[in-house]
Amino acid sequence: MKSFLPLNWGLPGGSRIAAGKVFGTAEPGARLRMFQVYRFDPDNTGGPRLDTYYVNRDDCGPMVLDALIKIKNEIDPTLTFRRSCREGICGSCAMSIDGRNWLACTQPIDDIPGAVRIFPLNHFPVVKDLVVDLNHALAQHRLIEPWLKTETPAPEKERLQTPEDHAKLDGYYECILCFCCTGGCPSYWWNGDRYLGPAVLLQAYRWLIDSRDEATGERLDRLEDPFRLFRCHTIMNCTKTCPKKLQPAKAIAMTKAMLVERQH
Amino acid sequence: MSISRTPLARARGLGSAKSGTADFWRQRVTSVLGLPLIAGAILVIVSNIGADYRSAIECLRRPAVAILLLLTILNFCVHMRIGMQIIIEDYIHNETAKALLLIANTGFVAAAGVAGALALVKIAAVG
Ligand code: SF4
Ligand code: SF4
Ligand code: FES
Numbered sequence: 034m035k036s037f038l039p040l041n042w043g044l045p046g047g048s049r050i051a052a053g054k055v056f057g058t059a060e061p062g063a064r065l066r067m068f069q070v071y072r073f074d075p076d077n078t079g080g081p082r083l084d085t086y087y088v089n090r091d092d093c094g095p096m097v098l099d100a101l102i103k104i105k106n107e108i109d110p111t112l113t114f115r116r117s118c119r120e121g122i123c124g125s126c127a128m129s130i131d132g133r134n135w136l137a138c139t140q141p142i143d144d145i146p147g148a149v150r151i152f153p154l155n156h157f158p159v160v161k162d163l164v165v166d167l168n169h170a171l172a173q174h175r176l177i178e179p180w181l182k183t184e185t186p187a188p189e190k191e192r193l194q195t196p197e198d199h200a201k202l203d204g205y206y207e208c209i210l211c212f213c214c215t216g217g218c219p220s221y222w223w224n225g226d227r228y229l230g231p232a233v234l235l236q237a238y239r240w241l242i243d244s245r246d247e248a249t250g251e252r253l254d255r256l257e258d259p260f261r262l263f264r265c266h267t268i269m270n271c272t273k274t275c276p277k278k279l280q281p282a283k284a285i286a287m288t289k290a291m292l293v294e295r296q297h
Numbered sequence: 298m299s300i301s302r303t304p305l306a307r308a309r310g311l312g313s314a315k316s317g318t319a320d321f322w323r324q325r326v327t328s329v330l331g332l333p334l335i336a337g338a339i340l341v342i343v344s345n346i347g348a349d350y351r352s353a354i355e356c357l358r359r360p361a362v363a364i365l366l367l368l369t370i371l372n373f374c375v376h377m378r379i380g381m382q383i384i385i386e387d388y389i390h391n392e393t394a395k396a397l398l399l400i401a402n403t404g405f406v407a408a409a410g411v412a413g414a415l416a417l418v419k420i421a422a423v424g
Contacts, residue, residue, distance in 0.1 A: 169304055169307065172305045172308035173308045220387070223388060226307075226310075254313060254315055256313065257317055257318055258314045258317055259314060260314075262317065263317040266383070266387075289318075292321075293321070296318055
């Protein structure tokens, strides 16, 4: 998915990306891959730039995150990004890779033709280099109260759920809150201050359909809003860009169906 | 120093409007009903191709045709109003401009709907 618009098309002055530095070129005989990485230093007066790194593919792990770690360790220690689990379970390393939001640790380098272009996760304010500010999105997650809510006193052992009821959560509980989907959602770009976005709405649905939860109606009340929920216009970008292969758009459609159901 | 609200306060904002489902449902219903209605309306137009003024008017005066066309106008006025409201709310972020455009949207739909309905009623009643 290459962008066919010029890099700085329509960007305001402070966001224009300048050509950056080039690190380490031709080692004779090495199988080199070119990485172009977005850089922004808040302590510097200059705007963002695109730095170029050459990485020896024969001396590097298979994933984009392996290359980023190699760059940081061996070429340029100032490169800043988030990562933790390096196996697609913590959600830290979400970024825009080759024009698509994905986890750097589950994106094979060899699946990308040509230069590997890496930018911060779409839409979110940049803190530094590939690190974005997720405070608002995480507060929206807090808003939906993502925990089991009950009034019935706790039983002696755990709260039980049939295997069938538990199976209903499949495809929803696996969300790792990487926000790849939310960053790729056009409705979130235009109205992210009020629209909750696909990641948070998928999480909300996960609690709506938990058979043990006693706050379903209260949860629906909280979502029933022209902006919080109904800004989703089923554009489906979210489902395309979920690295866990989940379907936030479906969860949102099912939530709307629940709201219709309680009206009729 | 400016003291900003906490992220949670900003995310919660003014709270949930506890509405939106009715418009969502109405938009779906008018989409579905719109299909047979528009098919019928096109049929009426096509069957009048080449007809002279008198026989076209006679066709529109038939109760079944008049009812079909009135319902089509009503259906698409409702659909158009909600659709345009969604577009305005998506892209217009200045609160004053948004309010003015939403009023204009309602006014336009009401005017177009009443004009269309009046024309049909006049044809049905007077010819
Ligand atoms: S389906 Fe809804 S949540 Fe997903 S990208 Fe489209 S508008 Fe956003
Ligand atoms: S739904 Fe998928 S893309 Fe969205 S936050 Fe969850 S895991 Fe990430
Ligand atoms: S490092 Fe944990 S998801 Fe990539």
